[in-house]
Amino acid sequence: MDWAPMVVAIVLIVTVGNIVRAKMGIRRDRHGNEHFANDRAAGAEARRLQDEIRTLKDRIAVLERVITDNHSSVSLDREIEKLRDDRN
Template sequence: MPETVAIMVVLIVLITAVSGVMRAKYRAQHGIVEDEDGNTRHLVNPDADRMVQEIGQLKDRIAVLERIATDKGNRLEQEIEALRDKTHG
């Protein structure tokens, strides 16, 4: 009988520890932090909007470079000039 109680206590501690790790992993993945008072809040990256805009610009430039790489003729010079105008303008 005492062995059964010991096994149950160990299982309860193990289940509690595993659930704590799973909860911490979920919170970390979703940017949820807890302050010293126990209040939870979501982390917000202040540069997120700027980075999204920059990624959009980079995708546009890649699309132009892909067209340049696959096109032949006079368009090459025109596209290079257009890229120069975008970066300096």
């Protein structure tokens, strides 16, 4: 068998494979990792995690403020109760 038909067959197989992967929504990032481009569950999970991070940052800011401010113990109790209420 001649080498030219084998090269054409290899190129054809790779091209068909890439078309099938594109139809399935499988993409590669710049590091070569594969992921689904239209994965709605991953998008929802990312949004949920972003909301959780935002909430945690707010709580950390309140804790930093409570620790560094020189308020009375009544004010401190209010801040702690507010954190408990926000968590539930």
